[in-house]
Amino acid sequence: MNPFEVYDDESFWTRYWFSKETALYLINLVDEELRRTTDRNDPIPIQVVTALRFYAVGSFQKMHGDEAQLSQSSVCRVIKDVSEAFARRRKQFMKFPTSREEVEATQQQFYQYCRLPGFLGAIDRTHVYIRSPGGDQALY
Template sequence: MAMNLLFDILGEEGNRVRRPRVHYDRSSPLADLNDDQLRARYRFGRAGIEFIIGIVRDRLEYPTKRSNALSVEMQVLIALRFYATGTFQQVVGDTIMADKSTVSRVIRKVSEVLSSLIPQFIKWPVNRQDKLKIQQGFYQHGGFPGVVGSIDGTHIRIQAPTKDEPNFVNRKGYHSINVQAVCDHEENIGQSII
């Protein structure tokens, strides 16, 4: 059996046999899916996905189309699909006809770009005037005096980690990370704690 595998790899004359490159049609699902279908698959509607693509385009776009590079749109959709489903990278790759290693690289790259943009979107009031504005907003909205933030938490489902696996099982019996966020009266996230 091992010899058969070796012949499959090396060929009859002992030269390595190269598998032919396969280029898949990776047309965007954005054109084919309505907003409800996009939300079910990616947790964002068309406008949200297009906004994310717009803010990361400069950092994810390849300078050439050499080697059939993935478009920024496909990179964002791969990452969003992984975030939304919490499934295996292999499964995400199978759905878009990409290798697991490609999916892994894309998720890492998109995640790094998005996390580098945190200071633009997550802010905490630093001066007294900002805090007073938020307090007034909470008071006008719900009659709550002196409130500077609304806090909540949720469990984000994850794959079972190989290290310290029992520490990531929540009270409902699945693996997750507990995330807590604070927002102001306009639902702007102030500070998130993992």
């Protein structure tokens, strides 16, 4: 099953929490790295959307495998491989503010967006309160 053909844009979004356009971008981002020399591997788009679906809803790997026609062990390998490929590119996309000006600008943007004062970031659209232990900020 090809989810890009089966699902319209809205249905794709509700299943993967990404637009088709973003999913294709992510596929192209890791395509070369995930490619293997044998014919016994799953297509890269199926690997990436299987991992995206797991990130979006969690659940049991067997259920994601049923949808993608993969065994549970293949789903486990796919999630690991795709996750590691994304993680290797983290510096390309993730940056924590380092200067006082960046901290203040980020806090202002969060306040404008969601009216939460003093926030610096969100993980999976979840606000996580991290309290500074004080002292030398360079240590943390």
